[in-house]
Amino acid sequence: MEASVRAQNIFKSFQSGKTKVEALNDISFEVEKGELFGLIGPDGAGKTTLFRIFTTLMIANKGNAWVDGLKVVSQYREIRKRVGYMPGRFSLYQDLTVEENLSFFATLFDTTLEENYDLVKDIYIQIEPFKKRRAGALSGGMKQKLALSCALIHKPSVLFLDEPTTGVDAVSRQEFWELLRNLQLQGITIVVSTPYMDEASLCDRVALMQAGKILDLDTPSGITRKFSKTLWSASSNDMYQLMNDLKADERVNTCYPFGQYHHITFKGLNQEIQSIEKMLAEKGHVDLTIQKTEPTIEDCFMELMNQ
Template sequence: MSIIVQNISKSYNKAKAVEAITFEVKEGELFGLIGPDGAGKTTIFRILTTLLLANEGSAIVAGFDVIKDYKAIRDSVGYMPGKFSLYQDLSVEENLTFFATIFGTTIEENYDLIKDIYIQIEPFKTRRAGVLSGGMKQKLALCCALIHKPKVLFLDEPTTGVDPVSRKEFWEMLKRLQQKGITILVSTPYMDEAALCDRIALLQKGSILKIDSPENIIKNYDKVIYDVRTQNMHQLILDLKNYPSQYSVYAFGEYIHYIDKSAGFNPKDLAAYLEKNKHSEIEINISRPTIEDVFMDL
């Protein structure tokens, strides 16, 4: 195993950030921590990259203990925090050279690892990092995290605030890095990115709700979800929440996702109820569940 986490807990004063977290990441795996802001993702990352001490529990990263062998871990991992943390006044090339020097290497020595990413920002190598676009900053930060050829790569919400095209490109880069044998632990609040991981841990309020592959999580979901839409979406949510057998109601894109707790549920009965409440243009169709649906239910 590349990462082994056993019963990690961390509190800030009396507030629990993470509680009894346990999971393992295999070598060469792309593993995702999925959850909203405040779920505990960044705290876990800081503990595993030796920037923070846990109150309880233990963790092994790349074969090293996070407390006893913290210096060895810092040499063996790459870390890209959620906030852009490179030197804004240095150029692209100066930032990369600086980080290579810190780790006792050179850009040339590990250029094969960063080549696919670096060629996209090389035309701007003399430009100061602080004036780069969000997508370019992201690529530069990834290059700096990879320049010493780490065994494990930690990426804390790397695509937050980045445009959809850059997000897609970034995940394609991660897949290529994974093929080179690097273990990747990535966190994201975007549920659609969960499907791009080999396995995921769904996090909420410092606890793990479920760990499995995205495919298995969806396959084992046992509830029927309906896409519901009418001409008055705001009123629709209120009326669906008042339906006697409703189990769950929440907005999902252009539809409302509705789940009924009755085994004998008939969509025609729901349509009749909505007509009675003066809805028109009623659509009720079975929907395919997603990671977000499972997360909302959990």
């Protein structure tokens, strides 16, 4: 079966003052039809550059890319008819109303809101009460829903979403991912980027990206299975002191705060935990807990960054 999205040895660099920035450094991957694929990484990973290459807004220095089997350089016109793109920055017409924005984008693609109404219905009903309001006067959440409706209006076969949940609170993020799952059920391939590592587990497969490179690409469980060490979580009455005491111990390999716990790995393969507990008790820690824990995508990302 043909991949829905495909990148082959993509390189892209930018000149920033005197320095050359390698935004994408030999990126290759494929996204299958109907897949919900995540590009996970911090700012500067190259996520946006990759989106711009796939949506034919930018040309790579080297390498090839395809969307729906079409080449991004020679067949860009055909690709533009088939992709939906929601950039990270709100880019609809601020001085057109909700309704006018939708009909503008519908006209561009020679369609109407009604024609593919099933696809956008769930999202559109939430902004319909504001259809006479100028887009610039909408709240952030409503802008996002309008942008998504506009990106879907021509029933694209592939949807590119650049950091749709950045700066969005935990509740709205959950709701947005539910929307994505529903869109996926309608057969749309979705490529979504996010700096939030916990969202990786909501994707079918993810590419972990950092500084223009893919650190790993797999299913979320495939990635966490590859964590090379036994991971422990620890807590005590004084978490700050616990961090300092653990970091100062030469048996400790890594120690990172992780919500209510610190996540620890040890240098030795089979670190005997009683001696660590004893050391911490001697340093005055009370209510000490240390137990084995399952690594998350974020633990794996940090391990890959350190390699």
